[in-house]
Amino acid sequence: MTGLVLWDVDHALIDTRGVGRELSASAFLQTTGQRMRQQARIDGITEPVIFRETAKLHGLTTDRADFERFARALTAAHLEGAAELRERGHALPGAAAALNELADAGVRQTVVSGNIRAVAQLKLQVFGLDTPILWELGAYGEDHDVRAELVRLSMERAHTTADAAVLIGDTPADIEGAHANGVRAIAVATGRSDEAVLRDAGAEVVLPDLRDTELLVKLVHNGI
Incomplete structure (x- = not known):
């Protein structure tokens, strides 16, 4: 059993019907100062890998400290976007x-x-x-x-x-x-x-x- x-x-x-990607884009901008023009593959991939590979697509090299800043920004974005997530997702x-x-x-x-x-x-x-x-x-x-x-x-x-x-x-x-x-x-x-x-x-x-x-x-x- x-x-x-x-x-x-x-x-x-x-x-999330697209809300998750929008919140990730917001956190990416806040962390890197660049708009997220494209996002790395996400299906089955962990958040630190998605962030790192997305940053590479924008010509950026990131480290663990960058990811931790992104994680904090992503959490804040989800807290702020909870109502929209509930409405659309x-x-x-x-x-x-x-x-x-x-x-x-x-x-x-x-x-x-x-x-x-x-x-x-x-x-x-x-x-x-x-x-x-x-x-x-x-x-x-x-x-x-x-x-x-x-x-x-x-x-x-x-x-x-x-x-x-x-x-x-x-x-x-x-x-x-x-x-x-x-x-x-x-x-x-x-x-x-x-x-x-x-x-x-x-x-x-x-x-x-x-x-x-x-x-x-x-x-x-x-x-x-």
Whole structure:
């Protein structure tokens, strides 16, 4: 039986509908003094890597101190933009029910996300999805550049083993990060990767979305 669920955030539980990119652009301008003309690939990528690679696209070389300034600016931007995020973005169908049903079943849930923790918390709070999450067990963008390391850190913080955990995400990078640690993956085709891509990436189960709460809970309980 699965004792820990590791959730991705963007396109797995929520969709910011472009607000996230706008807030990142605001933080990028504040940090670097340059407007963000383009952004590096973001799907499945951690925030420090996105910032570093985006800066390179603008001819900039950055260090950890620059990222930390960016992280503070990004957090402030999300706090200021919370109302717009709530208005334009949305929780994905079935997300609230899935989180609540798993919590009622006694399954521990946390977040493994490329987002920095403060932003991940705010995003889920805005859409009323934060309560079931055990934030101290999660791992976030400021913890490591590599997603597989985030999965490892989260299991370490939760004092759990790979056979007692399952990751739920929407990208091949989520699946890769899970499998690098021996963790099973449930993929949801609610992001830019369709079911075929997620299946080819090796997910144990691929779902079209989170609407079938009963099935999801059964998969988690049975360890897939």
